[in-house]
Amino acid sequence: MAENISRRQMLGLTAATVGGVTALTAGARAGTAEQPGRYRPAAGSPRTENERPYWEESYSGGPIQVEPLPPGRPGKDYKPVVVPTGYTLPFKIVNGVKVFHVIAEEVDHAFDSGLRAKCWAYNGYVNSTMIEAVEGERVRIYVTNRLPIATSIHWHGIYLPNGMDGVAGLTQPYIKPGETAKYEWTLRQHGTFMFHSHHDEMTQMGMGLIGMFIIHPRQPAPEYHVDRDFAIMLSEWDIPVGTARPNTLEMTDFNTLTMNGKVFPSTGPLVCKTGDKVRIRLGNLGAMDHHPIHIHGHKFRITATDGDDIPLSAQWPETTVLVAVGQTRTIEFVADAPGDWAFHCHMTHHVMNQMGHEFPNMVGVKPGDLDERVRPLLPGYMTMGQTGMDMGRMAEVMPMPANSIPMKGAVGPFGDYISMGGMFTIIKVRDRLASYDKDPGWYQHPRGTVALKASAADLARDGIDVHAPTPSAADGTANGSAPRGGSQGEPGQTRMPGHAH
C-alpha cells in the first residue's frame, strides 16, 4: 500500500496530521485552564547569567580570520606559569606573530633516579613541554618530526580553523619522518589546554608525546592574578622491569604513574609562601585512567575546565578533583596552612610504582624465609604487609633489578620512609622563603603539633588502656549489642573508663 501513495497524497497526509496535532494541543491547553488540578509542566526559565547566554558560540561568535592583537610578553602581559620539572617552550616574534618550534624525537628519559626508558618527547621533555601564549595573538608553530614514524599534533580544546586541528589523515596529511609542518592561527580564547600527537595515539601519546598549552586572558579579571601558577600533566605508563621502552600495548595494568613525566620524589615540590593565592592547572592525557587528585590541609575551588572558566556561581569547594582522560581541571586556593602537604592521586595503585600484581595476597601469612627463597626466581619479590619494614624501605635496602623502581619513595624528616611513589608531590607552604625556586627542605613543626608516640602520662591522664580488648563485631558485642551485665560487661565502660567519670 505504501507504494501506492503519491507524493501529493503524502503531503496532504502530513498537513492533516500536523493540523490534527495543532488542534489537539490547543484543546489540551484549554482543558488545563478549566481543570486546575491537572499537572501543568513548568515553563523553563531562561538560563542566562550576567547576560551570558546559554547557547554560547564556541568560536567566540566571530569569523576565523580576525585581526591579531600584539604578542604578549612574559612578566609584562602575563605572569609565567611554572611547570615543575618541565620546560616552557621559547618563542620569537616575527612581524607580530609568535613563532614556536616543536621537535618530536626519541629521548632517554629519567622517570626517577632509579628508572630510565627510551621515550618520545617534544623538545626533549617527556610530557612536560608547555606552550604559553596570550589570547588574541597569532601563533605560528613549526613541528619537526625526528621520529621514525609519521606524526601530527592536535591542539586540544583550542578553537582554530579545521585544517589546523592536527588529526592526521582527516584534517591534514601526515608529517612524515624528517618533515616539518607549519600550523598558524589566531588565539580566540584563554584557558588551560593541551597538545598531543593525533596519529597512532595509543603508541605516540603512550610514548610521551603530550604537552600543555596555556593561553592567558588578554584582559584578566582581578581574580586572575595569583602568586603561584603551576601546570601538571598526568600520565601513566607500563614499563616492565628489565625493558628499555614503555609498553604502549598495555590496556589496564600501568606501573609508572607520572606528574610531568616524573614519579615521586622526582616530581619536585610546589613551593608557596603562607597566604599565597595558588592556581594548579591539571591535565590528563594518559591512556586509560582518570585521576582523582587530592590536596591535604586545604580546600580548593575548581575554577576552569578546557571548556572555559566556570562562573563563580557554579564553582564548588573540593579537596579532590577528578581529572578524566582528555580533560584539564584548574583549581585555585589560598595556601594559608604552613607545612608539607601531600598532593596526589587518590587511587592507591597510582601512588605505587613498578610493583607486580601477580602475587598472592600474603597479608596474615608468616613468610619465614620465603622472600629470600623466592627472590632468585622472582627478582625483587617481597611479601607485603609482613615485616616491620615498609615496602619503600625494602626497595632501598634490598637488591633490586637494575633500572627498576618496584616501590620507591623517599626518606622523610623523621627518618622513616614515605611509602608513596608515582603520582605524588608535596605542596610546601612556608611563612618565610628565600626563593620559590629552591626546595625549602622539610617543614619545621611548631612544638607540640606533631603526632608523636603517646607518653605514659598522657595515657594515664586520659584513662587509655592500651591492653583493653577491642570490641568485636563478629560476636555481636560492639555498638551496645552486648548482653548487659554479661561476662564481657558494658563495652563503653570497659573500653573507655574516662567516659564513666
Ligand SMILES: [Cu+2]
Ligand atoms: Cu590516578
